[in-house]
Amino acid sequence: MARRHRILAPIIGLLLLLAGCGDDAGSATDQRAGGDSPAGTAAPAGPGLDAVKSYRSLRTPDKVPEPAAISIPAIDIDGKLTKTGLNKDRTLEVPEFGDMSWFAKGSAPGEPGPAAILGHVDTKSGPDVFYRLREMSAGDTITVTAKGGKKFVFVVDRIEQHAKKKFPTEKVWLPTAKPELRLITCGGEFDRSRDSYRDNIIVFASLR
Amino acid sequence: MSVAAGLLVTACGGAAATNNTTNAGGVTNVVNAQQAEVTAEELRITLERQLGQHALLAIEAMRAGVAGQEHFDAAAGALGKNTDDLTESIRLVYGDEGAEKFNELWTNHIGFFVDYTVGLAEGDKDKQQKAKKRLDQYRQDFGAFLEGATEGELPQNAVADLLQAHVDQLIGQVEAYNDEDYEKAASTTREAYAHMFATAKGLANAIVSTQDGFEGSVEGQAVDLRSSLGQLLGEHAQVAMQAMRAGVSGQDDFEAIAGALNENTKDLTAAISSVFGEEGGQAFMKMWADHIDFFVQYTVGLAEGDQQKQDDALKRLEQYQQDFSNFLDTASDGSIPADVVAKGLQAHVDQLTSQVKQFNDGDFEGAFSSADEAYNHMYDTAKALSAGIVAFMGGEMPSGGVETGAGGTAK
Structure with a gap:
């Protein structure tokens, strides 16, 4: 007392x-x-000093496994993920039609940083996996399941559409200290002379 | 010069023309011509730094209070200085009238937390309940103040809800501490600190959207990165200092505080890994863990009165400064220059070793003054580090748009 x-x-x-x-x-x-307790004397080192002497700072980072699957109930997406990287000109490799791919040179979903998942809006003959990405809205959830079964639930913050010529590189790729997710596909007008959509649609989401 | 000092000097220096208007909340908004030089980013970072420090110092004072520790007066003094700093930031935006009203409400709420702490120390439930009721009233009063000041951008009820979390966290941690559940106290402290960053961001957004003169944006990837690094580095300094003080005085909560420090190290490592990759993150973590251990070795030397152990630890910290500076310089291709990092690290080492030495000598006021420098220094470090990372990432990020369509559905 x-x-x-x-x-x-x-x-x-x-x-x-x-x-x-x-x-x-x-x-x-x-x-x-x-x-x-006169000033000038701190409490003497008590038995707690043993704990201080034996303390060693943590040296093992948390490891988030690679993603295996993605589910987006709002637009009926539920499928496996493949992996893509960078082309020689540092543009993003894209997945095969019908696939959704994780950009494996970046962060894994669930670890700090902007993780990205890509999918085509359409093939030459009809809609593809991310055709309905434009229908998403803030508050929708995206669940990424990692290898081993751990699930990471992201909540959509916003959807943006940008001309590919003015792609918001820093907004999409600058490091973040918290886990974030970007879903990227094509949108806007289709430029038949270039065989390419003019815009990209980007969904920005944060870990719940 | 600290960010805040820069902000305040920029904003308050000289005789600027002012244009005063009074809003529905009775708070005079001072639109200062020199405010134009204050960026929205600096406003956000300053509020985050000051509100984050408020939570951490209030927690230190409450714990010292409930446990009857000798450094209570110094902790309360440091909390008072933080209130003065916050008041000056509010004065910058809302002038003398707003600053005085803020100061009155803010000082009162600290007093209510102290009332609660006294009730807890005395086992007086009635006193605790009264303090909680006063905090409830404060939430409403402060909510009304901010609603008026921000012209409704921050509704009274929303502010009151945010404050409820603050109240719950501060009371929760001191109760846990009093019950000797130090792990819970430490984890609640992390929550309380993080909560202030969301609060500060919301406040900065509301101020910038209702006041003229703030250049730039409160939000954006670069400012978010700076904010996150400031949060983590500020927490690192504060928790490391708490651990050193608990260590040198052999307190039972050392392990819990050290556990919180480990959690902070994990978060920092993850952030660094997202810049320099997994290998870079691991290299960072090893060096970072080493420097924490050297601080702990210094602390043990101090507790045991072993000068040789202290000198050895300082030598290791000197080597760490070189190694860590070179690591960041190399990993960032020179965007984070070694000489700049080394200079910053020297200040960090001096501040952390000074504060624990002063604490051990019973110079608690000196210890908290050094701790204040150490905490604020981390926000300058975060500014330099985030700028270096942004520069480095310019050459590392994927290029251009993504070709994810073949036109089959295009009309």
Whole structure:
């Protein structure tokens, strides 16, 4: 109980100071005058020092396994993931038609950083896996299942459409200290002279 | 010069023309011509740094209070300085009238937390209940203040809800500490600190959307990165210092604090891995863990009065400064220059060793003053580090748009 009583004088001092009675009350330190712990001496090292001496800081990072599958109930997507990387010109490799791919040179979904999953909006003959990506809205959920079964649920923050010529590189790829996810496909007008859509549709999501 | 000091000097220096208007909440908005030099980013970072520090210092003071530790006065003094800093930031936006109102409400709520702590220390349930009721009233009063100040951008009820989490976290941690559930106290502290960053971001957004003169945006990938690194590095400094103080005085909560430090190290490593890859992240973690261990070795030397052990630890920290600076320089292709990092690390080492030495000598005021420098220094480090990362990433990110369509559905 001794330690309980020692608190009261300094705290009352503070209360008086907070109440604007500082001049009359004297300093909080003064309120402790006569206490049994004179200034100039910290508490001596007690038995707790053994714990300090044996302490070693952590050296093993958390490892998030590679993603295996993705599920987006709002647009009826539920399928496995493949892996893609970078082309020689540093543009993104794209998945085969019908596939959804994780950009494996970037963060894994669930670990800090912007993880990205790509899919085609259409083939030459009709809709493909990310055809309905444009229908998503803020608050929709995306579940990525990692190898081993751990699930990461992301919540959509916003959907943006940008001309490929003005792709928001920093917005999509700059590191983040928290786990984030981007889903990317094509959108906008189809430029038949280039055989390419003019825009990209990007879904930005954060780990729930 | 710290970010805040820069912000305040920029905003408050000189005799600027002002245009005062009074809004429905009775708070005069001061649109300062020199405010134009203050960016939305600096406003957000400053509020995050100051509100984050408020939570951490309030927690330190409450624990020192409930446990009757000698450094209570110094912790309360540091909390008072933080209130002064916050008040100056509010003055920048809302002028003297707003600053005074803020200061009154803010100081009161600290007093209510102290009331609760006294009730807990005395086992007086009635006193605890009264303090909680006053905190409830404060939530409403402060909510009304911010709703008025931000012209309704921050509704009273939303602010009151945010404050409820703050109240729950601060009371929860001191109760856990009093029950000697130090792990829970440490994990709740992490939550309380993180909560202030969401609060600060919301407040900065509301201020920028209702006040003229703030250049740039509160949000964006680069400022988010700077904010996250500031949060993690500020927490690193504060928790490392708490661990060193708990260590040198042989307190029972050392292991729980050290556990929180490990969690912070994991988060920092993950952030660094997202920049330099898995291998880079592992190299970072090893060096980072080493430097924490060297601080702990210094602490043990201090506790045992073993000068040789202290000198050895300082030598290792010197070597760490070189190794870590070179690592960041090499990994970032020179975007994070070694000499800049080394200089920053020297300050970090000086601040952390000074504060524990002062604490051990019973100079608690000096210890908290050094701790204040150490905490704020981390936000300058985060600014430099995030700028270096953004520069480095310019050559590392994928290029251009993505070809994910063949036109089969195009009309």
